[in-house]
Amino acid sequence: xxxxxxxxxxxxxxxxxxxxxxxxxxxxxxxxxxxxxxxxxxxxxxxxxxxxxxxxxxxxxxxxxxxxxxxxxxxxxxxxxxxxxxxxxxxxxxxxxxxxxxxxxxxxxxxxxxxxxxxxxxxxxxxxxxxxxxxxxxxxxxxxxxxxxxxxxxxxxxxxxxxxxxxxxxxxxxxxxxxxxxxxxxxxxxxxxxxxxxxxxxxxxxxxxxxxxxxxxxxxxxxxxxxxxxxxxxxxxxxxxxxxxxxxxxxxxxxxxxxxxxxxxxxxxxxxxxxxxxxxxxxxxxxxxxxxxxxxxxxxxxxxxxxxxxxxxxxxxxxxxxxxxxxxxxxxxxxxxxxxxxxxxxxxxxxxxxxxxxxxxxxxxxxxxxxxxxxxxxxxxxxxxxxxxxxxxxxxxxxxxxxxxxxxxxxxxxxxxxxxxxx
Amino acid sequence: xxxxxxxxxxxxxxxxxxxxxxxxxxxxxxxxxxxxxxxxxxxxxxxxxxxxxxxxxxxxxxxxxxxxxxxxxxxxxxxxxxxxxxxxxxxxxxxxxxxxxxxxxxxxxxxxxxxxxxxxxxxxxxxxxxxxxxxxxxxxxxxxxxxxxxxxxxxxxxxxxxxxxxxxxxxxxxxxxxxxxxxxxxxxxxxxxxxxxxxxxxxxxxxxxxxxxxxxxxxxxxxxxxxxxxxxxxxxxxxxxxxxxxxxxxxxxxxxxxxxxxxxxxxxxxxxxxxxxxxxxxxxxxxxxxxxxxxxxxxxxxxxxxxxxxxxxxxxxxxxxxxxxxxxxxxxxxxxxxxxxxxxxxxxxxxxxxxxxxxxxxxxxxxxxxxxxxxxxxxxxxxxxxxxxxxxxxxxxxxxxxxxxxxxxxxxxxxxxxxxxxxxxxxxxxxxxxxxxxxxxxxxxxxxxxxxxxxxxxxxxxxxxxxx
Ligand SMILES: Cc1cc2nc3c(=O)[nH]c(=O)nc-3n(C[C@H](O)[C@H](O)[C@H](O)COP(=O)(O)OP(=O)(O)OC[C@H]3O[C@@H](n4cnc5c(N)ncnc54)[C@H](O)[C@@H]3O)c2cc1C
Ligand code: SF4
Ligand code: SF4
Numbered sequence: 001x002x003x004x005x006x007x008x009x010x011x012x013x014x015x016x017x018x019x020x021x022x023x024x025x026x027x028x029x030x031x032x033x034x035x036x037x038x039x040x041x042x043x044x045x046x047x048x049x050x051x052x053x054x055x056x057x058x059x060x061x062x063x064x065x066x067x068x069x070x071x072x073x074x075x076x077x078x079x080x081x082x083x084x085x086x087x088x089x090x091x092x093x094x095x096x097x098x099x100x101x102x103x104x105x106x107x108x109x110x111x112x113x114x115x116x117x118x119x120x121x122x123x124x125x126x127x128x129x130x131x132x133x134x135x136x137x138x139x140x141x142x143x144x145x146x147x148x149x150x151x152x153x154x155x156x157x158x159x160x161x162x163x164x165x166x167x168x169x170x171x172x173x174x175x176x177x178x179x180x181x182x183x184x185x186x187x188x189x190x191x192x193x194x195x196x197x198x199x200x201x202x203x204x205x206x207x208x209x210x211x212x213x214x215x216x217x218x219x220x221x222x223x224x225x226x227x228x229x230x231x232x233x234x235x236x237x238x239x240x241x242x243x244x245x246x247x248x249x250x251x252x253x254x255x256x257x258x259x260x261x262x263x264x265x266x267x268x269x270x271x272x273x274x275x276x277x278x279x280x281x282x283x284x285x286x287x288x289x290x291x292x293x294x295x296x297x298x299x300x301x302x303x304x305x306x307x308x309x310x311x312x313x314x315x316x317x318x319x320x321x322x323x324x325x326x327x328x329x330x331x332x333x334x335x336x337x338x339x340x341x342x343x344x345x346x347x348x349x350x351x352x353x354x355x356x357x358x359x360x361x362x363x364x365x366x367x368x369x370x371x372x373x374x375x376x377x378x379x380x381x382x383x384x385x386x387x388x389x390x391x392x393x394x395x396x397x398x399x400x401x402x403x404x405x406x407x408x409x410x411x412x413x414x415x416x417x418x419x420x421x422x423x
Numbered sequence: 424x425x426x427x428x429x430x431x432x433x434x435x436x437x438x439x440x441x442x443x444x445x446x447x448x449x450x451x452x453x454x455x456x457x458x459x460x461x462x463x464x465x466x467x468x469x470x471x472x473x474x475x476x477x478x479x480x481x482x483x484x485x486x487x488x489x490x491x492x493x494x495x496x497x498x499x500x501x502x503x504x505x506x507x508x509x510x511x512x513x514x515x516x517x518x519x520x521x522x523x524x525x526x527x528x529x530x531x532x533x534x535x536x537x538x539x540x541x542x543x544x545x546x547x548x549x550x551x552x553x554x555x556x557x558x559x560x561x562x563x564x565x566x567x568x569x570x571x572x573x574x575x576x577x578x579x580x581x582x583x584x585x586x587x588x589x590x591x592x593x594x595x596x597x598x599x600x601x602x603x604x605x606x607x608x609x610x611x612x613x614x615x616x617x618x619x620x621x622x623x624x625x626x627x628x629x630x631x632x633x634x635x636x637x638x639x640x641x642x643x644x645x646x647x648x649x650x651x652x653x654x655x656x657x658x659x660x661x662x663x664x665x666x667x668x669x670x671x672x673x674x675x676x677x678x679x680x681x682x683x684x685x686x687x688x689x690x691x692x693x694x695x696x697x698x699x700x701x702x703x704x705x706x707x708x709x710x711x712x713x714x715x716x717x718x719x720x721x722x723x724x725x726x727x728x729x730x731x732x733x734x735x736x737x738x739x740x741x742x743x744x745x746x747x748x749x750x751x752x753x754x755x756x757x758x759x760x761x762x763x764x765x766x767x768x769x770x771x772x773x774x775x776x777x778x779x780x781x782x783x784x785x786x787x788x789x790x791x792x793x794x795x796x797x798x799x800x801x802x803x804x805x806x807x808x809x810x811x812x813x814x815x816x817x818x819x820x821x822x823x824x825x826x827x828x829x830x831x832x833x834x835x836x837x838x839x840x841x842x843x844x845x846x847x848x849x850x851x852x853x854x855x856x857x858x859x860x861x862x863x864x865x866x867x868x869x870x871x872x873x874x875x876x877x878x879x880x881x882x883x884x885x886x887x888x889x890x891x
Contacts, residue, residue, distance in 0.1 A: 015756055018756065021558045021559075024558055035441070036449035036450055036493075037445050042449040079747075079757070
């Protein structure tokens with residue numbers, strides 16, 4: 001046994017897994033790839049075996065790389081295995097063990113080192129550019145497409161939403177504490193570029209329902225992509241920045257519209273050692289984090305218009321499995337006048353977007369998306385409601401690939417609520 | 424040699440042959456203990472493929488380890504002597520119901536839960552309901568003769584099988600039984616193969632019997648101040664004239680764990696609770712529960728709460744479902760046993776477990792299928808603490824031996840596999856074991872099918888939870 005590996009990998013947590021297999025039917029990659037090493041039970045075992053030196057570090061790679069990180073396995077696990085922690089430990093060990101391929105490196109750099117981390121650049125990049133060029137990720141895909149005349153990424157590009165010019169959200173900090181609920185807005189970086197209209201609408205919805213919303217300038221990216229890539233130090237740095245930034249205000253809630261970002265924010269305490277000052281600060285910060293749907297569920301939404309559509313809901317994995325928000329979005333959707341909610345079969349299964357999974361593992365991601373679209377076609381909705389930008393793009397892509405763009409539109413839950421409220 | 428076998432296997436199953444180390448290591452465990460490394464994994468999809476692989480294995484004398492979903496709690500599918508793991512989990516395509524004949528036919532990889540669902544869609548029921556139904560395969564259920572809560576009224580897997588398609592150790596495809604409930608043509612091979620843990624033949628198709636789905640259910644919770652009375656009341660209920668469809672017991676430890684975990688307003692101070700379900704004609708159900716209540720009054724048990732609504736009923740069964748997750752402690756591994764005793768001996772068994780718990784200072788929770796004497800004493804242990812593991816081994820052994828002493832059995836439903844084989848001769852006797860071995864020898868002379876299971880190897884006398 002290698003001492004250091006046992007320490008680096010979350011070997012202790014692997015003992016919580018009793019190998020019962022309850023997670024198998026919940027795991028999209030197991031269902032799609034049909035092999036035990038692509039299941040949560042298999043992956044946990046790979047980590048355990050690697051820690052014990054029974055297999056090599058590289059032997060974990062394929063199984064771990066192809067995990068979506070959707071964490072549906074945690075929700076169904078009867079023994080509460082901390083799969084997310086085990087996964088992250090393996091990702092970090094793998095990252096340290098080998099240099100990434102050029103492409104992967106390029107995508108990752110572009111995605112979160114350069115573009116996502118620096119808001120200023122993000123805004124500049126955004127200004128005056130078309131949707132297809134905004135993010136480093138997209139440019140890289142295009143370049144790769146030129147070099148390699150594969151069609152595979154073309155659909156993905158098509159599915160990327162038209163990007164509006166990013167501008168600072170209004171609502172500057174208000175120095176006077178009002179009696180209204182005080183909401184600090186967390187805009188998120190991908191959201192900022194791709195979906196800032198949704199952020200705008202979310203702020204409007206909250207304000208319209210009597211809350212005081214403040215969007216603070218000092219916030220940083222949540223760190224989700226860095227975290228998923230095993231960049232621990234960068235993640236901690238970003239977490240500290242955010243905690244500090246929001247501590248400067250007296251907010252009741254800190255609200256975001258991105259399932260994945262919210263999940264990362266809610267898990268900040270895990271980044272710090274228990275008992276430390278930073279851990280305590282992280283816990284306080286996290287206690288205030290809410291998804292927009294949690295907020296919309298506590299107010300009496302003032303609906304003005306009908307949304308007469310047959311609609312399905314594709315939940316965000318991280319909203320459900322990490323943030324543990326299951327019912328709120330459904331409650332809201334079902335209360336929208338005129339809307340006919342149809343339950344999508346196996347809706348909890350990840351759509352295969354999973355951060356930048358659909359870029360790094362395009363084919364596999366499409367296999368998972370195809371499983372999803374099979375059920376979508378059975379439900380025959382006119383509207384797919386999402387709660388996370390990644391899912392949004394992926395579902396859009398699914399619709400494109402099936403040639404259903406004329407029949408099905410994809411909207412974020414905030415857009416639908418805003419429409420019904422006349423915002 | 425290995426190359427040659429790889430070549431031949433891939434001729435049979437194509438890319439459903441897995442040989443990389445990360446693949447192989449992923450087929451080396453089950454829900455019990457131990458980790459082994461097979462040489463090859465084949466994901467079979469037809470009886471013909473199974474036949475060809477068995478013939479190959481016969482020629483080269485390579486062990487074959489059948490594997491369903493690997494939820495076995497006794498080491499059934501573990502490839503203890505390496506060789507070939509034959510994975511059935513992906514062979515789930517064939518599932519056909521014949522409602523007018525009240526039967527279902529299924530390929531071995533079909534999940535038990537899918538069988539339940541299809542039967543229900545036709546207002547029928549396939550009663551065997553292991554808690555693992557949403558994952559385990561029908562092939563695994565047949566090989567382990569799996570049971571479940573409904574066993575008290577309806578029986579176990581073997582009671583619902585009409586016929587099997589089996590590939591023998593010699594590589595012949597045969598059929599046992601048929602499509603009718605009555606069938607006495609020759610030996611009852613179907614029953615012999617069920618529960619044989621993959622050691623006598625490979626099951627490639629099953630014909631299962633269905634019954635009409637009961638119209639309704641009703642559930643009561645009986646609360647006890649002492650374990651002895653709880654044990655006694657089980658026989659009392661079963662002799663009252665009513666036949667409950669489920670009867671599950673939780674001891675105080677289990678009740679409190681569930682309460683800590685989910686806050687369902689359970690009586691924390693009760694020594695035990697018993698959940699009793701009756702099923703059938705809705706008009707009869709209340710009457711049946713009344714009969715049970717009256718019977719219990721005779722032994723001065725009067726704390727009976729009947730679920731008034733479907734929600735309340737669901738909440739009660741939720742309690743039973745939550746035992747498993749609730750008793751888990753982070754960092755600890757759960758060891759579930761399933762020694763089974765005659766009904767009248769349940770109070771003794773409870774007492775013994777309590778004794779063992781104190782003697783070895785272990786964290787033991789007891790719950791289980793009270794109606795058929797099948798208890799699941801469950802121990803939380805730290806598998807990294809060698810001393811504690813050996814204490815657990817002693818404790819489990821003591822429980823096994825006591826169950827046998829009481830006229831019970833080592834295993835009600837989880838099977839012998841690798842885990843309980845040291846105690847096999849203790850229960851069946853030396854002659855009994857030789858008789859069974861003779862059957863194995865006759866049907867699988869080269870010992871190719873799942874070797875290293877059921878029968879202890881020379882000198883194997885102790886329970887061992889770790890293999891390294
Ligand atoms: C959480 C949990 C709850 C459980 N609850 C119950 C319960 O309530 N009742 C109960 O009885 N059991 C229970 N079990 C045990 C287990 O689920 C059963 O033994 C089940 O039948 C195993 O099915 P499987 O598909 O996982 O088979 P596996 O575990 O893969 O294999 C079991 C045995 O069957 C053999 N086998 C598999 N397929 C074939 C085939 N096609 N032909 C020949 N042999 C084959 C294997 O070699 C092995 O010996 C539980 C297990 C878990 C983890
Ligand atoms: S459900 Fe949990 S305990 Fe069971 S195999 Fe999966 S991760 Fe392990
Ligand atoms: S995180 Fe998602 S993809 Fe990964 S093992 Fe869990 S369920 Fe499967």
